[in-house]
Amino acid sequence: MAEPVTERLVQPLAEKRxxxxxxxxxxxxxxVIYQLHVRAFCDSNNDGIGDFPGLTQRLxxxxxxxVDALWLMPFFPSPLRDDGYDIADYFSVHPSYGTLxxxxxxxxxAHARGLRVIIEMVLNHTSDQHxxxxxxxxxxxxxxxxxxxxxxxxxRYKEARIIFLDTELSNWAWDxxxxxxxxxxFFSHQPDLNYDNPAVFEAMWGVMKFWLxxxxxxxxxxxxxxxxxxxxxxxxxLPETHAIIKELRRRLDAEYPDRMLxxxxxQWPADVSQYFGNGDEFHMAFHFPLMPRIFMAVQLxxxxxIIEILEQTPPIPESSQWCIFLRNHDELTLEMVTxxxxxxxxxxxxxxxxxxxxxxxxxxxAPMMDNDRRKIQLLNVLLMTMPGTPIxxxxxxxxxxxxxxxxxxxxVRTPMQWSGGWNAGFSNADPERLYxxxxxxxxxxxxxxxxxxxxxVPHSLLSWMKQLIGVRKSTKVFSRGSIEFLRPANHRVLAxxxxxxxxxxxxxxxxxxxxxxxxxxxxxxKGYIPIEMSGRNLFPRIGDLPYLLTMGPYQSYGFRLRRx
Amino acid sequence: xxxxxxxLSDDLIRQLISVGEVDLLVGxxxxxxxxxxxxxxxxxxxxxQSAFPRQRVVIIxxxxxxxxxxxxxxxxxxxxxxxxxxxxTSLRTEHRVVARCENAAPATALRTIVATADLLRAxxxxxxxxxxxxxxxxxxxxxxxxxxxxxxxxxxxxxxxxRFEGLLARILLYPMTRSVFGKRIREIHSTExxxxxxxxxxxxxxxxxxxxxIQDLPxxxxxxxxxxxxxxxxxxxxxxxxxxSAGHAPDIVTAVRQAVGxxxxxxxxxxxxxxxxxxxxxxTTFGPDHEFTDETIPVNLDRTFExxxxxxxxxxxxxxTIMAADTYAEIxxxxxxxxxxxxxxxxxxxxxxxxxxxxxxxxxxxRDHLVQALVPLYRGKIYSFFLQHAASSSAxxxxxxENLCLEFExxxxxxxxxxxLRSEVTT
Numbered sequence: 001m002a003e004p005v006t007e008r009l010v011q012p013l014a015e016k017r018x019x020x021x022x023x024x025x026x027x028x029x030x031x032v033i034y035q036l037h038v039r040a041f042c043d044s045n046n047d048g049i050g051d052f053p054g055l056t057q058r059l060x061x062x063x064x065x066x067v068d069a070l071w072l073m074p075f076f077p078s079p080l081r082d083d084g085y086d087i088a089d090y091f092s093v094h095p096s097y098g099t100l101x102x103x104x105x106x107x108x109x110a111h112a113r114g115l116r117v118i119i120e121m122v123l124n125h126t127s128d129q130h131x132x133x134x135x136x137x138x139x140x141x142x143x144x145x146x147x148x149x150x151x152x153x154x155x156r157y158k159e160a161r162i163i164f165l166d167t168e169l170s171n172w173a174w175d176x177x178x179x180x181x182x183x184x185x186f187f188s189h190q191p192d193l194n195y196d197n198p199a200v201f202e203a204m205w206g207v208m209k210f211w212l213x214x215x216x217x218x219x220x221x222x223x224x225x226x227x228x229x230x231x232x233x234x235x236x237x238l239p240e241t242h243a244i245i246k247e248l249r250r251r252l253d254a255e256y257p258d259r260m261l262x263x264x265x266x267q268w269p270a271d272v273s274q275y276f277g278n279g280d281e282f283h284m285a286f287h288f289p290l291m292p293r294i295f296m297a298v299q300l301x302x303x304x305x306i307i308e309i310l311e312q313t314p315p316i317p318e319s320s321q322w323c324i325f326l327r328n329h330d331e332l333t334l335e336m337v338t339x340x341x342x343x344x345x346x347x348x349x350x351x352x353x354x355x356x357x358x359x360x361x362x363x364x365x366a367p368m369m370d371n372d373r374r375k376i377q378l379l380n381v382l383l384m385t386m387p388g389t390p391i392x393x394x395x396x397x398x399x400x401x402x403x404x405x406x407x408x409x410x411x412v413r414t415p416m417q418w419s420g421g422w423n424a425g426f427s428n429a430d431p432e433r434l435y436x437x438x439x440x441x442x443x444x445x446x447x448x449x450x451x452x453x454x455x456x457v458p459h460s461l462l463s464w465m466k467q468l469i470g471v472r473k474s475t476k477v478f479s480r481g482s483i484e485f486l487r488p489a490n491h492r493v494l495a496x497x498x499x500x501x502x503x504x505x506x507x508x509x510x511x512x513x514x515x516x517x518x519x520x521x522x523x524x525x526k527g528y529i530p531i532e533m534s535g536r537n538l539f540p541r542i543g544d545l546p547y548l549l550t551m552g553p554y555q556s557y558g559f560r561l562r563r564x
Numbered sequence: 565x566x567x568x569x570x571x572l573s574d575d576l577i578r579q580l581i582s583v584g585e586v587d588l589l590v591g592x593x594x595x596x597x598x599x600x601x602x603x604x605x606x607x608x609x610x611x612x613q614s615a616f617p618r619q620r621v622v623i624i625x626x627x628x629x630x631x632x633x634x635x636x637x638x639x640x641x642x643x644x645x646x647x648x649x650x651x652x653t654s655l656r657t658e659h660r661v662v663a664r665c666e667n668a669a670p671a672t673a674l675r676t677i678v679a680t681a682d683l684l685r686a687x688x689x690x691x692x693x694x695x696x697x698x699x700x701x702x703x704x705x706x707x708x709x710x711x712x713x714x715x716x717x718x719x720x721x722x723x724x725x726x727r728f729e730g731l732l733a734r735i736l737l738y739p740m741t742r743s744v745f746g747k748r749i750r751e752i753h754s755t756e757x758x759x760x761x762x763x764x765x766x767x768x769x770x771x772x773x774x775x776x777x778i779q780d781l782p783x784x785x786x787x788x789x790x791x792x793x794x795x796x797x798x799x800x801x802x803x804x805x806x807x808x809s810a811g812h813a814p815d816i817v818t819a820v821r822q823a824v825g826x827x828x829x830x831x832x833x834x835x836x837x838x839x840x841x842x843x844x845x846x847x848t849t850f851g852p853d854h855e856f857t858d859e860t861i862p863v864n865l866d867r868t869f870e871x872x873x874x875x876x877x878x879x880x881x882x883x884x885t886i887m888a889a890d891t892y893a894e895i896x897x898x899x900x901x902x903x904x905x906x907x908x909x910x911x912x913x914x915x916x917x918x919x920x921x922x923x924x925x926x927x928x929x930x931r932d933h934l935v936q937a938l939v940p941l942y943r944g945k946i947y948s949f950f951l952q953h954a955a956s957s958s959a960x961x962x963x964x965x966e967n968l969c970l971e972f973e974x975x976x977x978x979x980x981x982x983x984x985l986r987s988e989v990t991t
Contacts (some may be wrong), residue, residue, distance in 0.1 A: 300618075304656055340617045491583075516584075
């Protein structure tokens, strides 16, 4: 499914904000977000590490791709023991990525191209190298002592699960300096902040204001469910945590009305939906359980997992939006699946145990799809046509591969492949100096998979992705419309109608590797003419009889339903 | 072969197009089983969820003209509180398909299941009776597992039964099948069994589906086709087999006509396979190969004996035609004994059955009448069995059954000679 891109009229964000309407303050609903790591995108100073000047140079590419917003992974000063999610200073830029001035330049350049910028904000914890923690551990009487969660024993909050099962044995770590235990939900070098102390909240709001004042358009708030701990609970999704979010949102709306908060809460939809509150908490939240089920459905050749999870997804406030994605910088998380489903996913997508980490699979989209272009396209069609704001992970638009032999999740964080030349066009440094080896195997290596070569080919994955994003953005039906699943007897076909006002789009996906015939009950659209969105060809008018379609393997159709 | 190239209805084909290829298929022949079929479907789906959560599955109800809403009950969504409470789920869509075969014989129902399995390229198939009220998910799993995971082609069931239940299999079908075909398969005519996709493909277009003798009990022929075509056969223990409720169980005459008629026909049709084979070999068995329950069942022994004696008397001319003279003489002698002294020994019983089978082969009289003439003798054997084992332990009964089988095997050479002798005379 694809449609020629209609030329976009780029309106700089400064103009947009000055006349912000309700629709514009809900820009996040219509956006296509592109997730990238500054370190991995482009190196301007030949030190082997991507930086803000390099990213700024590549903004034209992102504008041309058609995305609306960039989500940057953490770029703050950090010991980088968790890829930047261990922040040591919230008010600056890691020297490897440039300076704060470089960031400001980038931000202005992005805004000038109509691109919004979403940055990470890790509220739950800091690095143990952060000055706050260094002061807190220095003595039990230090004024910052109570900024973190301390205990003389390690037996409190026993009901809280350990998230990083591969590396952590407990949520408590012994601090030899102050001779007591501190609480951490993630790595032991990431002590949790204590939100029972109002000073912590004020400090973090101060951090957010700093970046908002610079002009960032939103925050992706990391590890949201774990902000508060209480005895006798699993220390997740507590009412006190929601109260903190509500207060953040209240302040944000009052002072920065067109900015956005995105929740990272790897929970079931019913739990995550609580984070929308009554439209007074997060603007957006990731729909984590949907993602593995998209992969599962394609492998099973059965729509059941997708429909089941979306049926379990409660309605959300009008101003809220789900964020959906295929792959990201983390492992393909399998926390929100059953044991049976997890085993299946491992067996199908991570037979090599090296591909597994924590409760998930550390692979990119293209290798998971065995580099089958049809499957990659099918998944992207699902991403762009299902309810929610889609996120494209950098490199997936060209089908980049991964390197499962790199530690942690670094295998999916390798340098962006811009060309088939020196260091894939990522850096002019010596290859040995790159922060990560390039992908160089014959299938996914930069000589074979790169932006430059794909830009030259009208039928490349990159070209197709541009068209798909164009289709997505040609209508608000996909971003704001309702969804109604059709249930043809052929379970290998996933069909749904998206509707917004009088506009209706029928999407039909063949999830199987073989040709399928499907009869759709479209009687309620009797008299409408389906117009295929790729070639704009007319299909027979819908009548009383079941509407028969034949579909090739992994094929998708998008039809505008028009009454003419 | 009759022209029945379109014996599957267009409606069924349309449903199958939507189902597509499957890994597992369970067929449920039904006729007025609305009350029980919901339980059957529940058990089958729970089995899928617990043992085959990843597999592509379909359940097909082949309805033979129910007027109590059986197909509708079959299609009704069921809420499996027990299953969901245990976290059971299937990753894929669980399909249900109804094939309406009004007034069809069981052979047509089974053929529909077999053809569906072939069309959908199912790897493993099970047939479950819609009347089995104590079906459990484990039954279904035990039938499907050997086919799907261990590459067997035929799974026949083993049940635990009351000592005097299942006598048709114990004293007639099993010993005779074992001796003639050489495979120790205890239940060749059960209402539950499993078969592989390979076997289904082989059987779909066989001529046997039109044979009158197998119309009511076609599973016997399927089993014997598997044996004679050297498919991998095994037995799997299911659990207690409850007696069908009143109205669902065939009377003894019907049961013998159906089971023995199908067996004799298969013996006749597969002469080239079994002729010359001696002895028997065990087949792989999952679980115990037999088990008895402590249930007591009412038996009217006096009537059984009386029907034996009167049957022998009334059918005297027919029996003389069917049986060798010495065999007939022994039978007459038995019928004249006081009921307390009746002992229908294993040797005579084997000889009797072989005489009947040979006469069936030579078509000495109408085959259906011939098989019916066996009924009073079967009653006599039952009566004798009751007398002999009234106080026997399970082990003693089992030992006697084994002796009976060995006696059949011992006499098989004579049987083969009789079979050939008459053939030569005829030619």
